Amino acid sequence: xxxxxxxxxxxxxxxxxxxxxxxxxxxxxxxxxxxxxxxxxxxxxxxxxxxxxxxxxxxxxxxxxxxxxxxxxxxxxxxxxxxxxxxxxxxxxxxxxxxxxxxxxxxxxxxxxxxxxxxxxxxxxxxxxxxxxxxxxxxxxxxxxxxxxxxxxxxxxxxxxxxxxxxxxxxxxxxxxxxxxxxxxxxxxxxxxxxxxxxxxxxxxxxxxxxxxxxx
Ligand code: B12
Numbered sequence: 001x002x003x004x005x006x007x008x009x010x011x012x013x014x015x016x017x018x019x020x021x022x023x024x025x026x027x028x029x030x031x032x033x034x035x036x037x038x039x040x041x042x043x044x045x046x047x048x049x050x051x052x053x054x055x056x057x058x059x060x061x062x063x064x065x066x067x068x069x070x071x072x073x074x075x076x077x078x079x080x081x082x083x084x085x086x087x088x089x090x091x092x093x094x095x096x097x098x099x100x101x102x103x104x105x106x107x108x109x110x111x112x113x114x115x116x117x118x119x120x121x122x123x124x125x126x127x128x129x130x131x132x133x134x135x136x137x138x139x140x141x142x143x144x145x146x147x148x149x150x151x152x153x154x155x156x157x158x159x160x161x162x163x164x165x166x167x168x169x170x171x172x173x174x175x176x177x178x179x180x181x182x183x184x185x186x187x188x189x190x191x192x193x194x195x196x197x198x199x200x201x202x203x204x205x206x207x208x209x210x211x212x213x214x215x216x
């Protein structure tokens with residue numbers, strides 16, 4: 001039997017959705033998330049190999065979001081929801097939103113309240129939102145490596161006392177590789193949305209006095 005990731009990689013979204021529903025209903029939420037991520041990587045690979053075009057990626061991003069939404073009906077997630085507030089946006093100079101939106105959905109389905117600032121968000125926009133909403137987590141999406149300087153400047157100001165001092169700062173996006181990129185003051189960096197969601201969920205469980213389980 002074909003896997004969801006393979007179906008996604010072949011752009012067979014209806015079949016992927018059917019299989020995804022079965023997986024979520026059976027309670028395999030973690031496996032479902034892994035398959036979605038593998039599927040995204042397969043699509044990206046095909047794009048990098050010249051088999052798919054930008055338009056394919058944009059369509060795939062939207063359909064992937066719809067398929068990922070199947071997860072919100074999972075009884076497991078309903079019983080294991082956390083509360084927390086996240087401000088998210090793509091840093092200035094960068095208009096990529098596909099990954100940010102999927103990551104924001106993933107947090108939303110775990111119970112987080114999401115304040116999405118959109119794309120090309122100026123440093124001051126993040127700082128004002130941090131001060132206004134006092135989120136538990138400020139999440140910066142970054143898909144262009146020359147823009148890391150903007151993220152660094154943002155983090156320096158936040159850690160210098162602007163915004164909400166107790167909040168965690170996380171950074172992700174297609175060019176983020178935590179093995180090679182370090183930004184002082186950032187609590188967590190990854191382009192793996194499953195690990196990133198686990199970080200956020202565990203953080204809230206610890207803050208709310210529950211047990212962290214590094215689950216889905
Ligand atoms: C689609 C795409 C575009 C689309 C964007 C459409 C859109 N609405 O987002 C368009 C055509 C507009 C575009 C434009 C450009 N792009 Co572009 N784009 C891509 C592409 C092909 C895929 C990105 C994507 O959506 N991936 C799928 C998503 C699901 O993956 P993801 O972003 O990694 O997100 C996942 C994780 O990273 C994580 N995540 C995402 N955000 C966050 C945030 C947090 C906090 C956390 C924890 C996790 C997290 O969760 C997501 C789900 O797993 C990549 C190439 C690639 N292979 O990655 C290039 C790429 C990112 N683009 C690139 C470039 C250079 C550009 C342009 C400058 C091109 C140009 N010369 O005009 C412009 C940028 C304009 C601008 N100012 O931003 C480069 C960046 C190079 C670099 N090293 O910096 C890349 C890597 C291509 C390349 N190899 O050269 N692009």
